[in-house]
Amino acid sequence: MKPLRKKHLLAWRLLAVLLPAGIIIASLSLPVQLPQQLLQPGAASPLPIVLKKADRLNYTVAIRSNTTGSALQLEWINKTVLQYPTATIYAGENSKDISTAKLVGRIEARGNWYFALDSTFKTAGANHFIVYDFIHQQVIDTINCTP
Amino acid sequence: MSASYTAVGWNRQKKYYDWLILGFCVFYLSIFVSLTAIYNPQYTFETVLIRATATLAVLLLHIILATGPLARLNRKFLPLLYNRRHLGVTMFSIALVHGGFSILQFHALGNTNPFVSLFTSNTQFNSVSQFPFQALGFFALIILFLMAITSHDFWLHNLSPKVWKTLHMFVYLAYFLIIMHVMLGVVQYETNPVFVVMLLAGTVALVSLHIITGTKEVKKDNQVFDKKKDGYTYVCSVNEITESRAKIFCIGTEQIAVYKHSGKLYAISNVCKHQGGPLGEGKILDGCITCPWHGYQYLPENGQSPPPFKEKVSTYDTRIEDSKVWLNPKPYPEGTTRPGAVI
Numbered sequence: 001m002k003p004l005r006k007k008h009l010l011a012w013r014l015l016a017v018l019l020p021a022g023i024i025i026a027s028l029s030l031p032v033q034l035p036q037q038l039l040q041p042g043a044a045s046p047l048p049i050v051l052k053k054a055d056r057l058n059y060t061v062a063i064r065s066n067t068t069g070s071a072l073q074l075e076w077i078n079k080t081v082l083q084y085p086t087a088t089i090y091a092g093e094n095s096k097d098i099s100t101a102k103l104v105g106r107i108e109a110r111g112n113w114y115f116a117l118d119s120t121f122k123t124a125g126a127n128h129f130i131v132y133d134f135i136h137q138q139v140i141d142t143i144n145c146t147p
Numbered sequence: 148m149s150a151s152y153t154a155v156g157w158n159r160q161k162k163y164y165d166w167l168i169l170g171f172c173v174f175y176l177s178i179f180v181s182l183t184a185i186y187n188p189q190y191t192f193e194t195v196l197i198r199a200t201a202t203l204a205v206l207l208l209h210i211i212l213a214t215g216p217l218a219r220l221n222r223k224f225l226p227l228l229y230n231r232r233h234l235g236v237t238m239f240s241i242a243l244v245h246g247g248f249s250i251l252q253f254h255a256l257g258n259t260n261p262f263v264s265l266f267t268s269n270t271q272f273n274s275v276s277q278f279p280f281q282a283l284g285f286f287a288l289i290i291l292f293l294m295a296i297t298s299h300d301f302w303l304h305n306l307s308p309k310v311w312k313t314l315h316m317f318v319y320l321a322y323f324l325i326i327m328h329v330m331l332g333v334v335q336y337e338t339n340p341v342f343v344v345m346l347l348a349g350t351v352a353l354v355s356l357h358i359i360t361g362t363k364e365v366k367k368d369n370q371v372f373d374k375k376k377d378g379y380t381y382v383c384s385v386n387e388i389t390e391s392r393a394k395i396f397c398i399g400t401e402q403i404a405v406y407k408h409s410g411k412l413y414a415i416s417n418v419c420k421h422q423g424g425p426l427g428e429g430k431i432l433d434g435c436i437t438c439p440w441h442g443y444q445y446l447p448e449n450g451q452s453p454p455p456f457k458e459k460v461s462t463y464d465t466r467i468e469d470s471k472v473w474l475n476p477k478p479y480p481e482g483t484t485r486p487g488a489v490i
Contacts, residue, residue, distance in 0.1 A: 004312065004423060005368065009361035011319045016354045019326055023347065026330035029276035085194060085252045088336050099276075106336050111189025134336055135253045136268040137277050 046114065047073045052145035058082060061129065061143050063117070072117040074104060074129075082109040087140055089115070090130040096139045098132050164230040168237050175203050193252045200245035201333075205325065207238035209349045212322060216360035218439065219428070225439045232298045232441075239288075239295040246288045249281070280332035287324035290317045300421070308422060326350060368397045379466055379473035385490055386470065388412070393436075395427035398476040403427075403463055405474060406436060406447050411487035413447035414463035414474055421458070449484040464488075 047064040051072075054061045059082070062075040076089070086108055092101025105115045131140040179199040183190055214231050217224040227234075254261035254268065269279040294315055296302075303311045326346070334343050374381035382396045382405065393406040395417050402417035404427030415436065417427045424440030431437065435444035435453060445452055450460040459482035464475040467488045479485065 005361065005364050007316065008357070009365055011316060012354060012357035012361055015319060015323060016358060018323060019350055019354060022323070022327050023330055023350070025275055026327065026334065030335060083256070085191065103336070108187075108190055108194055110191065134277075135281070137271060137279075 046075055047071060054143045054145045056141070056143070061145060063145055074115040074117055076107055076113040076115075078107075078110050078112070082107075084133050084140060085109050086135070088132045088134055090132060092128055092130050096130060096142060098130055098139075101130055104129070160226070161230060161233065164226065165233055168230075168234055172203060172207075172237065172241065175206070176200075179203070193248055197245055197248050197252065200241050200248070204238055204242040204245055205329070205346070205349075207234060207241065208322065208325065209353055211235055211238060212318070212353055213356055216356040219360045219364065222428075222439075225428075228440060229442060236295045236298055239291040242288055242291055246284065249284075253281070275331070276335060278331045280328050280335075283324045283331070284328040287321040287328060290321040290324075294318060294321075303422065312423070367395070368402075370397065372396065372398055376473065378477065379464075379475050382472050382474045384470050385412070385467060385472055388472070391431040393427040393429075395425065396474060398474065401463075401476045401478060403474060403476065404436070405465060405472065406431060407490070408434075408447050408487075410490050412465045412467065412472060412490065413485070413487040414465045415445060415447065415450040416460040416462075416478065416481075418460065419443050420460060426460070448487060449482055451482045 047066050049065050049067065050062050051065050052063045058078065058080050060075075060077045060079065062077075064073040064075055065071060074089070086106060088106050089104040090098045090101035091104050092098065104117070105113070107113045129143040129145070131143065132138070133140050176199050179202065180195055183195045183198075210227075211231060211234055214224060214227045214234075218228040250261045250265060254264040257264060259267070265281055265285060266279070269277065269281075271277040271279065294317070297306065297311065297314060306314070329346060334346075337343070372380045372382060380396075380398055382398075383394055385407075388394050388405060388407040390407050393404040396403050396405065403414050404417040404425075405412055405414045406427075408431050415426065417425055419426050419438040419440065421438065421441055421443045424438045424443070426436055426438055426445065429437045429439040431447065432444070434446070436447050437444050443452065443458060444456075445458070445460055448462075450462045452458040461478035461481050462483050462485045463478060464485060465488040466473040466475075467490060472488075
């Protein structure tokens with residue numbers, strides 16, 4: 001009993017070191033996110049003005065704004081069910097490298113998705129988006145929105 | 148405790164707790180699915196199921212790992228400890244649903260074997276942010292699987308308590324793998340901090356709980372009893388022991404539980420023959436010392452399980468002088484009858 005208790009205590013002392021270390025390391029590697037709140041599909045309504053748009057076979061992507069231009073929004077509309085069950089969208093420079101891009105949010109295989117963007121978005125990657133499958137670690141698509 | 152092996156020893160209490168566990172799981176999953184249907188109606192059923200089972204399994208694992216120290220701090224948690232194995236198997240089953248659906252959803256749609264795809268689709272082991280986190284979950288699931296299939300007493304007896312205990316201590320590795328699976332997986336792509344905060348709170352609470360109770364227990368184990376006379380050691384006063392309950396004393400290499408029962412004090416080994424449970428933390432039920440872990444029973448006067456069971460533990464002599472309890476730490480052979488000290 002005595003050695004068993006000591007083993008348990010030792011295991012937890014080890015976890016007390018390893019868990020915070022692991023959590024801190026994982027937290028340090030979190031991607032830079034655009035300072036915005038993920039809007040739930042049901043709660044978000046599209047802003048009235050379409051600034052830029054890109055059309056694909058399976059989905060449409062648009063950057064929208066309000067009438068004064070003070071609010072920006074990324075609109076993602078899945079026209080058909082995506083082949084990927086889940087994917088992330090990054091705003092980046094004109095490349096396929098997500099390590100320098102900023103995380104906008106996560107989309108699912110179907111539905112309409114809206115992400116609020118603020119003014120920093122304009123400097124975060126202009127109108128270039130990377131759609132990334134984080135399970136298989138591969139770029140699904142890169143999208144350039146056009147006016 | 149069984150004279151012969153049966154599938155699972157379901158008594159009334161276990162049935163009650165099993166229904167409670169089932170009810171809680173159904174309630175949790177229903178709430179999760181309903182809220183998702185309301186706030187995220189476009190999620191696919193597979194996605195909802197993967198997330199619901201993931202969060203439920205992590206929650207249950209925290210409850211399971213907290214049960215031991217909580218039961219040491221407060222006896223009201225002992226029923227949870229008594230039913231911990233059923234909760235463990237339930238948690239594994241839920242984790243299995245999560246793992247199974249994840250493999251189906253993320254790896255079964257290509258022309259590669261899903262298990263091959265799991266390990267080859269992402270091989271960035273040198274990257275933290277893009278680490279193949281699914282492999283961590285897979286290995287944790289393997290550990291939980293081994294624990295679940297060996298949870299029955301059949302395996303405890305055939306593997307020996309030492310091997311069985313060692314195997315089941317791998318739950319700590321599984322816990323670490325699961326936390327890292329979450330931190331390197333969903334957390335990397337989740338913009339809502341609530342989930343991370345909840346996970347951190349659970350981890351901190353669990354580690355603190357174990358360190359506090361473990362340190363307390365080890366300190367108790369190392370308590371020095373220096374008042375000795377004629378081979379007996381002074382341990383406490385009679386009033387410090389509650390009726391039908393015990394106090395545990397660690398003298399030399401012996402862990403002894405001194406029970407007060409029907410006007411007498413009896414001393415038996417504190418270590419249950421089943422899984423090494425602390426007999427002194429149990430109580431006397433129907434005239435038998437009952438282990439708090441899984442209900443194994445022993446008669447206080449001879450340390451023998453009541454017929455037809457055959458387990459036996461060592462007994463010891465006690466003496467009372469001026470309401471002071473003296474204990475002889477020399478063990479009698481297992482199952483030896485001792486008269487007990489009259490109070």
